[in-house]
Amino acid sequence: MEHLKTRKSIRKYSSRQVDDAVLKEILELAERTQTMGNLQLYSVVVTRDEKMKEMLSPAHFNQPMVKQAPVVLTICADFNRTTKWAECRNAHPGYDNMLSFMNASSDALLYTQTLCNLAESMGLGVCYLGTTLYMPMQIIEVLNLPKLVFPVATITLGWPDESPTPSDRLPLSAVVHKEMYSDYFPEDIDMLYAEKERLPENKKFVEINHKETLAQVFTDIRYTKSANEAMSVTLLQALKQQGFIQE
Amino acid sequence: MEHLKTRKSIRKYSSRQVDDAVLKEILELAERTQTMGNLQLYSVVVTRDEKMKEMLSPAHFNQPMVKQAPVVLTICADFNRTTKWAECRNAHPGYDNMLSFMNASSDALLYTQTLCNLAESMGLGVCYLGTTLYMPMQIIEVLNLPKLVFPVATITLGWPDESPTPSDRLPLSAVVHKEMYSDYFPEDIDMLYAEKERLPENKKFVEINHKETLAQVFTDIRYTKSANEAMSVTLLQALKQQGFIQE
Numbered sequence: 001m002e003h004l005k006t007r008k009s010i011r012k013y014s015s016r017q018v019d020d021a022v023l024k025e026i027l028e029l030a031e032r033t034q035t036m037g038n039l040q041l042y043s044v045v046v047t048r049d050e051k052m053k054e055m056l057s058p059a060h061f062n063q064p065m066v067k068q069a070p071v072v073l074t075i076c077a078d079f080n081r082t083t084k085w086a087e088c089r090n091a092h093p094g095y096d097n098m099l100s101f102m103n104a105s106s107d108a109l110l111y112t113q114t115l116c117n118l119a120e121s122m123g124l125g126v127c128y129l130g131t132t133l134y135m136p137m138q139i140i141e142v143l144n145l146p147k148l149v150f151p152v153a154t155i156t157l158g159w160p161d162e163s164p165t166p167s168d169r170l171p172l173s174a175v176v177h178k179e180m181y182s183d184y185f186p187e188d189i190d191m192l193y194a195e196k197e198r199l200p201e202n203k204k205f206v207e208i209n210h211k212e213t214l215a216q217v218f219t220d221i222r223y224t225k226s227a228n229e230a231m232s233v234t235l236l237q238a239l240k241q242q243g244f245i246q247e
Numbered sequence: 248m249e250h251l252k253t254r255k256s257i258r259k260y261s262s263r264q265v266d267d268a269v270l271k272e273i274l275e276l277a278e279r280t281q282t283m284g285n286l287q288l289y290s291v292v293v294t295r296d297e298k299m300k301e302m303l304s305p306a307h308f309n310q311p312m313v314k315q316a317p318v319v320l321t322i323c324a325d326f327n328r329t330t331k332w333a334e335c336r337n338a339h340p341g342y343d344n345m346l347s348f349m350n351a352s353s354d355a356l357l358y359t360q361t362l363c364n365l366a367e368s369m370g371l372g373v374c375y376l377g378t379t380l381y382m383p384m385q386i387i388e389v390l391n392l393p394k395l396v397f398p399v400a401t402i403t404l405g406w407p408d409e410s411p412t413p414s415d416r417l418p419l420s421a422v423v424h425k426e427m428y429s430d431y432f433p434e435d436i437d438m439l440y441a442e443k444e445r446l447p448e449n450k451k452f453v454e455i456n457h458k459e460t461l462a463q464v465f466t467d468i469r470y471t472k473s474a475n476e477a478m479s480v481t482l483l484q485a486l487k488q489q490g491f492i493q494e
Contacts, residue, residue: 004365024419028419029251032251034375037470043428044423081421081431084433084436085462086462090460090462090463091460091465092472094471094475099478099479100470100475102380109357110356113356128357130353143428152349172275174328175287175289176293179295186335189332212337214336215332223347229344235345236345
């Protein structure tokens with residue numbers, strides 16, 4: 001997995017198609033990922049059709065990758081299939097609850113990441129769209145997702161038509177704790193974020209957004225309190241609609 | 248990533264230690280995983296101390312791997328560090344909500360899976376403990392997790408002392424949908440689950456549990472409605488306690 005050292009999300013794709021055989025290989029091998037009770041609590045909707053991409057696009061704030069990528073994958077937490085299986089086998093399922101949603105989400109996200117690692121190790125480019133959780137209702141409608149199915153990740157996939165420089169990461173000491181969680185004092189924050197804040201690309205990011213600090217770009221523009229709170233409401237509504245939270 | 252073809256969760260570990268350098272390499276390289284806004288919304292607590300393992304063990308239903316593995320990793324959704332950073336930088340964070348929890352959980356789980364892929368590609372054995380979500384309060388207490396930090400995955404890690412046969416998986420057609428989700432009719436279920444239900448190990452599993460069908464083993468014994476509902480209540484309580492859901 002040497003590719004990881006230089007990996008970068010790819011947002012521009014060449015016109016070269018992703019063969020069905022290649023896609024099948026990745027989707028199938030990713031099935032080896034560990035899964036709760038070997039139940040495989042996920043489904044993948046493969047979008048190749050231009051019209052379907054156009055319909056998905058607004059749910060992802062019209063990010064151009066959705067229409068430009070040859071393949072869009074929507075990975076869903078899925079307790080519907082297991083529930084249907086149980087109902088066909090004289091068994092009484094009880095997966096219309098929050099724990100089951102989290103279990104299925106976990107399965108779906110672990111599967112997603114093996115899939116990303118596989119695709120990237122083969123030279124394909126992927127971009128993970130976090131927007132999936134922002135307007136889940138739209139995605140649910142477009143993809144016709146039944147109860148107990150919930151979209152948790154979207155991957156755009158194709159052969160890269162760009163080779164961006166890997167982005168910065170926090171030092172390992174920022175994310176690893178020995179034996180117990182040690183909370184961050186202001187001096188820890190200064191030390192752990194110093195390199196990130198010093199980088200020319202991040203300084204430019206602050207400048208073009210007319211902000212004082214890099215953190216403000218996130219709190220005031222990219223991920224604001226008001227947007228997060230509004231989208232938390234719709235997220236919970238969507239979880240109710242899909243049957244994972246009862247009224 | 249050829250190792251995937253034969254991978255299997257490893258529950259028995261040899262006495263060989265996992266060197267700090269090896270662990271550091273895996274933890275650090277996994278940081279290359281894509282993350283929301285490059286914020287790295289996760290933390291990893293590394294447990295090597297015997298007493299700490301003993302304290303974590305009950306939260307994982309005393310599964311022997313926790314005490315037997317040389318290393319236990321608890322991966323947490325973490326908006327605490329980013330919030331502290333913002334507070335130190337004259338920025339006003341708004342991450343005490345459900346969407347932020349899901350965003351941080353996603354980051355944490357994607358990181359976790361790259362870490363698993365890496366460890367397994369190096370010959371290490373891992374076991375993913377889904378129990379993390381069952382009694383999160385106990386883990387929060389033992390590891391001293393502050394508000395806006397929530398345990399979402401636990402990995403036991405070590406050099407394998409067993410070589411189990413890979414377990415079965417559903418055919419790809421069971422998990423992949425083209426363009427739209429196509430729901431499962433009873434005849435689909437019969438076809439897609441036929442191989443799984445025919446396997447001698449799964450038939451034995453039904454027999455030793457004194458059940459009629461494989462699905463009943465899951466609904467009546469392993470993941471029951473009553474347990475799921477009770478644990479959903481404590482999961483939501485823990486999310487409130489950690490500040491991701493407001494009263």
